[in-house]
Amino acid sequence: MADKRFQSLPGFRDFTPRDCAIRNYLFSVWRNVAHRYGFTEYEAPIVESTELYLKKSGGELTTQLFRFQDQGGRDITLRPELTASLARIVGANQRDFPKPLKWFEIGPCFRYEKPQKGRGREFIQFNADILGESSAAADAELIAMAIDTMLCLGFREGDFVIRASDRASWVNFCAEHDISEPSEFLPIIDRLEKLKPEALKEQLDNFGITREQVDHFISDKENASPAFREIQANLEARGLGKYLELDLTIVRGLAYYTGAVFEIFDTKKSMRAVAGGGRYDGLLSTLSNGAADLPATGFAMGDMVIRNFIEETPNALLEMEAWLARHPACQVYVVIADESNRHSALTVISQLRTAGIATDYVMTQLNVGKQFKKAEQSGARFALVIGEEYPEMQLKILSSRTEATIHPNTDVVTAIQSHLDSPDGPLIA
Numbered sequence: 001m002a003d004k005r006f007q008s009l010p011g012f013r014d015f016t017p018r019d020c021a022i023r024n025y026l027f028s029v030w031r032n033v034a035h036r037y038g039f040t041e042y043e044a045p046i047v048e049s050t051e052l053y054l055k056k057s058g059g060e061l062t063t064q065l066f067r068f069q070d071q072g073g074r075d076i077t078l079r080p081e082l083t084a085s086l087a088r089i090v091g092a093n094q095r096d097f098p099k100p101l102k103w104f105e106i107g108p109c110f111r112y113e114k115p116q117k118g119r120g121r122e123f124i125q126f127n128a129d130i131l132g133e134s135s136a137a138a139d140a141e142l143i144a145m146a147i148d149t150m151l152c153l154g155f156r157e158g159d160f161v162i163r164a165s166d167r168a169s170w171v172n173f174c175a176e177h178d179i180s181e182p183s184e185f186l187p188i189i190d191r192l193e194k195l196k197p198e199a200l201k202e203q204l205d206n207f208g209i210t211r212e213q214v215d216h217f218i219s220d221k222e223n224a225s226p227a228f229r230e231i232q233a234n235l236e237a238r239g240l241g242k243y244l245e246l247d248l249t250i251v252r253g254l255a256y257y258t259g260a261v262f263e264i265f266d267t268k269k270s271m272r273a274v275a276g277g278g279r280y281d282g283l284l285s286t287l288s289n290g291a292a293d294l295p296a297t298g299f300a301m302g303d304m305v306i307r308n309f310i311e312e313t314p315n316a317l318l319e320m321e322a323w324l325a326r327h328p329a330c331q332v333y334v335v336i337a338d339e340s341n342r343h344s345a346l347t348v349i350s351q352l353r354t355a356g357i358a359t360d361y362v363m364t365q366l367n368v369g370k371q372f373k374k375a376e377q378s379g380a381r382f383a384l385v386i387g388e389e390y391p392e393m394q395l396k397i398l399s400s401r402t403e404a405t406i407h408p409n410t411d412v413v414t415a416i417q418s419h420l421d422s423p424d425g426p427l428i429a
Contacts, residue, residue, distance in 0.1 A: 011120045029152050030301075041103070047076050066110045078110035083298065091291035092291065110122050131295070139260040139297050143240075143244070147235075167261060183255050185207055192249050218248045224248075252276060275302075328358070330379060336361065337386060341386050382416065404419070
């Protein structure tokens with residue numbers, strides 16, 4: 001029988017230790033920014049009733065569901081996004097929490113679509129939503145949080161832009177041009193740059209609209225809605241207005257958006273939007289069968305596209321690598337230079353670990369040179385050498401080969417912690 005090597009399914013990923021470390025970096029930034037903005041973390045199940053998504057979305061999303069029947073005969077789906085679960089949870093629990101709700105979640109989602117750059121069939125998404133606040137201040141709060149998230153990831157002015165709009169502008173356009181169903185017209189605007197000219201003309205003709213009329217509307221900044229102007233003023237007051245750009249082509253594809261919408265773009269345009277969101281008043285009422293009739297606005301950022309963006313942006317990549325260097329799997333590697341002192345070394349190792357210092361060592365006898373090689377491979381900053389002179393020990397910075405002596409009357413944990421807390425440099429005994 002031929003050798004069969006199992007591989008992960010198309011669009012799914014293995015996370016090696018480095019991939020896990022990068023994922024943890026993203027989680028750390030997402031959580032830190034969310035907490036700074038007063039958001040509370042929640043968690044929804046990965047599997048939901050398929051009916052929840054059919055009721056919410058329809059259209060293209062329903063063709064991308066990982067849908068199956070469980071052993072109890074239930075029609076269930078691996079969640080393709082978080083908003084539907086959020087609506088269900090809030091509908092059942094919203095009376096227990098003061099308004100507005102500011103909630104976030106970080107977790108996996110699944111969509112059966114063609115894997116490509118920045119997009120897989122399994123991805124991790126950071127979602128933040130404000131529920132129970134109808135003013136544009138909530139939309140501005142979310143956009144400000146999205147901007148701060150980008151800045152904390154190491155991006156700078158000129159690396160990205162927030163392109164924002166308001167569906168209300170297009171509702172006004174439709175009213176002026178006797179278009180009775182804006183929800184049927186807006187998907188054309190969403191695909192404006194993707195449709196071939198002939199197809200675009202044909203679809204616009206169905207509404208009696210020309211491309212010239214659309215382009216004229218888009219180019220006139222006076223068509224910005226009052227809500228957009230309020231968001232703009234809010235961000236200007238925070239010093240973040242320079243990241244915001246009016247772009248009336250932004251309407252977002254999903255039909256449930258009702259107001260302000262925005263997307264974050266790479267200014268070099270090397271990839272699709274790296275995050276996006278908007279106002280979706282009415283959706284919670286629909287999905288909770290009226291149990292939670294709250295105005296809502298939210299945004300989401302996926303781990304795959306933002307990691308690609310980081311790796312293509314030098315300053316963001318440096319920020320990530322610096323974080324990874326500060327969070328190695330091992331901080332101190334104990335080198336047992338005298339095997340007769342192994343039990344003493346284990347005592348020291350236990351003391352360091354109890355103090356919260358990540359510590360590793362070789363579990364079987366190995367010559368000193370190979371132990372130092374393993375220390376370097378571990379990513380540890382320090383090697384603690386326990387030799388014949390124990391309880392005297394040598395502490396070495398692996399990157400610079402500088403060292404200090406830890407004398408018998410010195411507390412080893414205190415000595416090492418003081419060096420961990422200081423920048424790399426010559427160690428002083």
